[in-house]
Amino acid sequence: MKIHFIAIGGSAMHNLAIALHNKGYKITGSDDAIFEPSKSRLDNKGLLPVEFGWFSEKISIDLDAVVLGMHAKKDNPELLKAQELGVKIYSYPEFLYEQSKNKTRVVIGGSHGKTTITSMILHVLNYHDISVDYMVGAQLDGFDTMVHLTEENEFMILEGDEYLSSPIDRRPKFHLYKPNIALLSGIAWDHINVFPTFENYKEQFKIFTDSLTNGGIMVYNEEDIHVKAVVEGSEHTIKKYAYSTPNHKIENGITYLDTAVGAMPLEIFGSHNLQNLAGAKWICQHVGIDEEEFHEAISSFKGASKRLEKIAENKSTVVFKDFAHSPSKVMATTTAVKKQYAKKTLLACLELHTYSSLNAGFLKEYVGALDKADKAVVFYSPNAVKIKQLKEVSEIQIKEAFQREDLIVYTDPKKFKEFLFSENLENTVLLLMSSGNYGGLDFEEVKSLLN
Incomplete structure (x- = not known):
């Protein structure tokens, strides 16, 4: 079968493309930008598009199907051509x-x-x-x-x-x-x-x-x-x-x-x-x-990637990275870590990064989410708020939402990093919760805090 992927570079989409390639299907694809690790993985299989962009000429009636990714828009030239020619179009789950x-x-x-x-x-x-x-x-x-x-x-x-x-x-x-x-x-x-x-x-x-x-x-x-x-x-x-x-x-x-x-x-x-x-x-x-x-x-299951992933440890300090960002996940993760390391100080750092978490109307859902942490920090980027075309969120709003008076709030990545690297982590669990990277924080460098 000949299958074309519109937005082949997505995390899910490129994996499906590779799986079908491994199954013997003839796979082609397009995207306007592809990042690592998708880029290298597609390249290794010979599936990386020669040039980025959308090309309606890639769509022809000899295709058995097109798989359409969420990254594409309704007016995507390749999608419009597939609709015009009557080529079968599937969503990823379909x-x-x-x-x-x-x-x-x-x-x-x-x-x-x-x-x-x-x-x-x-x-x-x-x-x-x-x-x-x-x-x-x-x-x-x-x-x-x-x-x-x-x-x-x-x-x-x-x-x-x-x-x-x-x-x-x-x-x-x-x-x-x-x-x-x-x-x-x-x-x-x-x-x-x-x-x-x-x-x-x-x-x-x-x-x-x-x-x-x-x-x-x-x-x-x-x-x-x-x-x-x-x-x-x-x-x-x-x-x-x-x-x-x-x-x-x-x-x-x-x-x-x-x-x-x-x-x-x-x-x-x-x-x-x-x-x-x-x-x-x-x-x-x-x-x-x-x-x-x-x-x-x-008994040998160590956890899924980025889910309470232990990235560093010595006799006194443990560092975890976790994908938690929604209120329920933040509360569950923070509670779990404090219960597991009851005798250590828990320093919990949360980045508000997703559309929901940066929405002023949704912030109140975070009430109590960081209560189990001995020291709690929230980082968010005002630039991310602008990119998502949301109303500005203030430090006061963040503190009111979490209802924690001693909450530390950072909006500058450099100042957040300075804070992190100046902290005494003796007898401490450092918990970094985010679906982002705190404005460019190098997690390999974080590991050096324990040396």
Whole structure:
């Protein structure tokens, strides 16, 4: 098959392009800019466009399909040409469904924990040499790509994102997968630029629950009141399996999970991660892994990339980098780290970087999110606010939103770095939470603080 990618350079899109190339498809693509690591990975496979930009002449009737990425606009010249010629156009999730419609589809959904749970499942299956097709939102140790597609594998494990499918398909991605088995980890308002109210956002998870195949299986976190209401309130003909935080203990900075054969040390920690583990266990059991096999494999799981990733440690100090940016994720991560390192000072630094987090109307959702930190810092760039065409946000608004009088706020990357490098980190856990890089902070340089 000949497939053309409009916006091939995206994190998800380039992985799908490589997966199809590896499957033997003839792949071409375009983009107006491609950054690392996508650029090198596409180049290594001979898939990097010769020049950047949009070229309508790349679209012809001999294409079997076009895959359209979210980065493209409605008036993209290649998209307009494909529409004119009647070439079949797929969004990213539509194409993944086409590739898996004859398989058992397992879809992991929720506002938080999706990538970690999907990663846990793949880690366990990989440990036991069980081959499955998959799509996950982060690069995993031991896996070449974030997307893997075959003809022969029985299962397809999909991370189910609730964000929009394409510029011409405004449905959330996870509405298009029609799962046989699904999981819902939590519901906490996000993507306010698309879902302006919490009720509207919550409705997407109701639609997802009702999109399961008849007789399908829904695994859900009963400790999340919104998930519980959505799943238990559904009248769809599905089987429902609830999970919650498993019994565990923390000793000397290590979390031990209670199992049938005794306490088992884990590489991960935090109530949210233990809930993720419990959900992943249910999914693995439905795929054919028994409890003992699951525990044997999960003990070596170190976490998904950028999710509570330990980047440096010495006898006195630990440094974590985490992708947390939404209020619920920030609170869960901060709470987990403080609980795990109760005798250390927790210095939590949060960058407000996303559209939602920089929105003046949404800021109030952060109330209490940093309360567990002994010292709390918020960094944001006024320039990022302008780029996203949002109203200006003041330092006073930030402090009022978090409702923490001793909150330290920085808007200048240099001053934030000076603060960080002047801090005494003796007996401290430094937690850096962001989907950005604090205006250019070099994390390798941060590691040197421990030398």
